[in-house]
Amino acid sequence: MGKVVLTVDDSASIRQMVAFTLKSAGYEVMEAVDGEDGLGKARGRNADLILTDQNMPRMDGLTLIKSLRGLPQYRAIPILMLTTESSDAMKSAGRAAGATGWLVKPFDPQKLLEVVKKVIG
Amino acid sequence: MKNNNAIVSIALLLLLAAVTWFAEPVWRLLAVFVFGLLLLWTWRRQAAIADDAQSGTLPEPITAGLTRVQADLRDAAAQGAALCQTGAADIDRVKRLLHEAIEKLIAGFGTINEHIRAQHDLALYIVEGMQGGAEGSGQARFADFVLDTSRTLEVFVNNTVETSKIAMGLVETMEAINQESDAMLRILGEIEGIAKQTNLLALNAAIEAARAGEAGRGFAVVADEVRALSQRTDQFSQQIRSRMDAVHAALTRANDAIYAVATMDMSYALQSKHRVQETMQRIEQLNETMADAAQKIERHADEVGSQVNRAVTALQFQDMTSQLLEHGRTRINAVQEMLAALAAEPGRDGDVLEDLVRASERAKSCHAARDFSKNAVTQTHLGSGEIELF
Numbered sequence: 001m002g003k004v005v006l007t008v009d010d011s012a013s014i015r016q017m018v019a020f021t022l023k024s025a026g027y028e029v030m031e032a033v034d035g036e037d038g039l040g041k042a043r044g045r046n047a048d049l050i051l052t053d054q055n056m057p058r059m060d061g062l063t064l065i066k067s068l069r070g071l072p073q074y075r076a077i078p079i080l081m082l083t084t085e086s087s088d089a090m091k092s093a094g095r096a097a098g099a100t101g102w103l104v105k106p107f108d109p110q111k112l113l114e115v116v117k118k119v120i121g
Numbered sequence: 122m123k124n125n126n127a128i129v130s131i132a133l134l135l136l137l138a139a140v141t142w143f144a145e146p147v148w149r150l151l152a153v154f155v156f157g158l159l160l161l162w163t164w165r166r167q168a169a170i171a172d173d174a175q176s177g178t179l180p181e182p183i184t185a186g187l188t189r190v191q192a193d194l195r196d197a198a199a200q201g202a203a204l205c206q207t208g209a210a211d212i213d214r215v216k217r218l219l220h221e222a223i224e225k226l227i228a229g230f231g232t233i234n235e236h237i238r239a240q241h242d243l244a245l246y247i248v249e250g251m252q253g254g255a256e257g258s259g260q261a262r263f264a265d266f267v268l269d270t271s272r273t274l275e276v277f278v279n280n281t282v283e284t285s286k287i288a289m290g291l292v293e294t295m296e297a298i299n300q301e302s303d304a305m306l307r308i309l310g311e312i313e314g315i316a317k318q319t320n321l322l323a324l325n326a327a328i329e330a331a332r333a334g335e336a337g338r339g340f341a342v343v344a345d346e347v348r349a350l351s352q353r354t355d356q357f358s359q360q361i362r363s364r365m366d367a368v369h370a371a372l373t374r375a376n377d378a379i380y381a382v383a384t385m386d387m388s389y390a391l392q393s394k395h396r397v398q399e400t401m402q403r404i405e406q407l408n409e410t411m412a413d414a415a416q417k418i419e420r421h422a423d424e425v426g427s428q429v430n431r432a433v434t435a436l437q438f439q440d441m442t443s444q445l446l447e448h449g450r451t452r453i454n455a456v457q458e459m460l461a462a463l464a465a466e467p468g469r470d471g472d473v474l475e476d477l478v479r480a481s482e483r484a485k486s487c488h489a490a491r492d493f494s495k496n497a498v499t500q501t502h503l504g505s506g507e508i509e510l511f
Contacts (some may be wrong), residue, residue: 011440013223017433020231024238055444073210084498085443086506095511104506106437109430 005121006030006047008038008064009082010056014105018051018082021109022116035059039067045074049120051103054083054090063098069098080120082107133159187473194477198464205457212450223439230436234429234504241422248413267408271401278397281390288383295376302369309362316354323348434505444498455491459484 005027007018019029030047032038032054042050050068054061061081078100083090086104094102100119103112104110133156143158326344331339462483467476500506 010442013220013227014437014440016224016227016231017437020227020234021433025232062456083252084444084500084506086499091509099511101508103508105440106434106505107499108434108505110427111505115510119508 001027002028003048004028004030004031004045005116005120006038006042006050008032008035008050008052008061009084010053014082016105018112021112025113027116027118035061035064035067040066042068042074043071047077049116050074050077050079051082052079054081054085054094061080065094065097065099071113075078078106079117079121080119082112130160130163138370184473187477191467191473191477194480195464196469198460202457202460202464205453205460209450209453210455211454212446216446219439219443224438225431226436230429232434233275234426237422237425237429241419241426244415244419244422248360248419269341269399272399274401275394278390278394282394285383285390288379291379292376292383295372295379298372299369299376302365302372308363308367309358313358316358318352319354320348324352328366338503435436441498442501443444448498454492455488455493458487462487 005018005022006023007029007053009015009018009029010033015031015033018030019113022029022118028043028047032041033108036050038050038052038060039059041047052061052064058066059081067078068077068079080101080103081094081099082105084105091102101115103115137152141149267397325342326347327341330341330344333340431501463480465480465483467473470478
């Protein structure tokens with residue numbers, strides 16, 4: 001059975017693209033529309049990897065990462081930021097919050113797959 | 122204004138001085154009177170302006186002008202706010218249209234990708250079938266099949282040609298056998314001749330024995346025996362001839378058959394051999410062309426796949442543009458609020474200046490209330506973004 005990836009983004013098109021890229025490589029993909037939805041879905045079913053945007057309504061990516069890192073089942077699960085933000089300040093904030101990596105949009109499907117493969121196999 | 126008054130006062134003073142110097146006393150008196158009136162009027166006017174300034178009310182023409190300016194400003198601000206509203210609605214519509222279009226495009230590219238992967242797998246399957254299947258797949262190589270068929274057909278054709286050659290050899294052998302059988306028949310003729318001669322001689326001997334009388338009696342018996350022997354010889358010789366005829370007929374039939382085989386099959390088999398060679402070459406060429414085509418299909422499928430990936434990367438412009446459009450809309454909304462503040466209904470006290478000051482302060486506070494420094498999208502092109510693993 002394929003590993004489960006949770007993609008959190010308020011842009012439907014980005015969720016669609018992440019889902020179609022990862023599904024083609026045999027991963028199972030869950031989708032969430034913002035940080036709060038993502039947190040709920042991550043609680044509902046354990047994901048092997050979480051890909052999240054930063055700027056979203058209700059709860060942003062950094063808050064989501066901090067909240068997830070507070071849950072025992074997500075202490076060691078890789079969380080990747082996939083965002084248009086590319087400033088060093090934001091990146092170090094992400095690292096401090098517990099992000100595993102930082103991907104700046106737009107993403108190349110092939111490169112995204114390589115990173116996901118590297119992180120969860 | 123004050124400067125103008127001073128110039129007018131000095132000019133009047135000079136005029137008065139000139140009149141008092143040159144004119145008659147009556148005119149001097151009149152000039153002094155007129156000058157006094159003028160001076161009085163100027164003083165009073167200045168005192169009235171000073172009074173107005175002290176009480177905070179503007180002179181009537183200025184107030185009227187300001188009121189007109191305020192009305193124009195409110196009209197312009199209201200029009201600007203309405204434009205901002207339509208602008209914001211336009212931006213929303215662009216966002217919605219983009220969203221719908223991109224969603225369909227992504228779905229389309231997703232389907233393209235699926236089909237391309239299927240095509241790629243098929244091409245791979247064909248190539249493997251042409252050049253030998255993956256190890257343990259049990260898939261027969263088409264090239265091997267062609268080689269086996271070619272070899273089998275060649276062996277078959279070679280055997281046929283060889284058979285033809287042997288048949289030719291048999292024809293010669295049959296001719297030799299026929300010649301031998303003819304020779305035997307000739308010898309048989311000789312034997313028959315000898316038997317006939319012997320029969321005649323025995324007959325003569327019997328006649329001679331009879332003429333000799335008693336003395337020839339024993340010789341007559343011998344002559345009879347010899348005659349009987351010659352007759353038996355003739356019978357045997359007849360039997361042998363009939364057998365030889367049967368053998369000769371059979372040999373002739375065999376000869377005909379072998380000759381037919383030797384002449385007919387040879388050309389056909391040679392043609393067949395040539396055709397088989399040609400066909401095998403064609404099949405081999407076809408095999409190579411098909412394998413080549415399948416490899417090309419595989420390469421094209423890979424290329425389409427990577428182009429789809431690039432398209433998907435580029436399609437993410439929608440995410441960036443919608444964020445940028447959102448920022449633009451926020452700014453337009455702010456402008457709209459500021460214009461609405463400027464266009465607000467004036468106070469009831471009719472103090473135009475105070476109204477204008479209040480309106481400009483409201484507009485300023487609208488701007489200050491918003492933070493425009495934040496802009497998550499700093500990308501200026503669509504190349505794929507950097508990746509950093511912590």
